[in-house]
Amino acid sequence: MTTKPRLEREVIAMRVARELPDGAYVNLGIGIPTLVSNYVPEGRVVIYHSESGVLNCGPLAEEGEEDIDLINAGGQFLKKAPGMSFFHSADAFGMIRGGHIDVAVLGALQVSEQGDLANWMLPSRGIGNIGGAMDLAAGAKRIIVAMEHTDRDGKSKVVRRCTYPLTGRRCVDLVVTDLAVLKVTPAGLELREVAPGWTPAEVQAQTEATLVIPRDVPEIAL
Amino acid sequence: MISLKPVYSSADQAVADIFEGATIMVAGFARPGVPQELVKALIRKGVGKLTVIANAAHGTREDLADAGRLVAAGLVRKVITSFPAPTRASVEGYPEKLYRQGKLEVETVPQGTLSxxxxxxxxxxxxxxxRTGVGTVFEEGKEKRLFNGQEHILERPLRADFALLRARVADALGNLVYDKAQRNFxxxxxxxxxVTIVEVDEVVEPGGLDSESIATPGIFIDRIVKAQSG
Structure with missing residues (x-):
């Protein structure tokens, strides 16, 4: 097993942040996706949506300044921001299913060659939290997955077919991991970028799915 | 003639007629919008075999009297929820524990479909x-149909005998104003x-609320309880 350094979670988030267009309505999942808001390139305005019923979520509240009634979907306290609006859950999900969310960034347990997403249940646990992930998979215009390439046991999370219960079929557009940037295409998962110091062959060796590898694969640039 | 809604000073009185086997909706998303005093009153009442409908039901936050605490108290027979487990995988929630023991039925529902x-x-x-749930375990046993070339599944409505709610302020007509992310469910x-029972920080006279700010019109509210704490 290769022991070359992999990208930090923050660097994965930085790479994802480059994908967010100016003016986009964006929903960020829990984990690495939450970090993305810290790295949006200067000059771009991104409007964050939260399933908790808040649009235009600002930064997190400072310690001691928390308002118990102002949280994001991860339960973190938000700072009150100008232009913020509040709405109930059915409207929050109307925004998602109605195609009003431009990009959703989600974590994953597995992503398949076809862009299938599994991120809500470990079968060993018997019970899983579905939350808003399935609605986002069905309704957001673009799904970007931000995750580690392999799990704790070193098993590839980029798979031929998902073995965990699915969140959505053929819903993922781009996968950013600590080893690579992968684009879901009709021909399969295309290796677009590799982590610095990694070769395409080394990334393939860490990946269960068979990657489509173009002639030139640049290193991830930030 | 304007009909005024009964205002209770005691949460225990407001939930006194909740019966064994009732279906109860409990509002809230994490802490905002959770009717904690009503939930505590229901736990004190100790009525069992409830069916509970709520966003989260893991019950592992002892500082939060939410729907999950009803499960933890052993009062629930079935839970319909989108978060039956704590977000930390290392912690086991009450639904998991009781489900394994065969003491609880758990119906997990995508959050948007639930609302x-x-x-x-x-x-x-x-x-x-x-479209939510198409191609997943959530389509099992459900009718399917194509609209605009896309598969959809049929989801059925949910109703309850009682709903326990939380808002910031009510007027005596039952009109409600919420505080920020308190709206949720x-x-x-x-x-x-x-029967809907709302717990509020403040009750004002009819006409005491800005009509443009009312998010729940009084027609939907049956009982008001003045909360003793925030």
């Missing part, structure tokens, strides 16, 4: 067609139960 099923129950719809659950 829309509650809304459908409240507004008199027989169901709705939705409150406005839709308010529409979907035979």
């Amino acid at each position: 829309e099923r509650i809304r459908a129950g409240g507004i008199g719809l027989g169901g709705f067609w939705v 409150n406005p839709t659950m308010a529409m979907a139960a035979a």
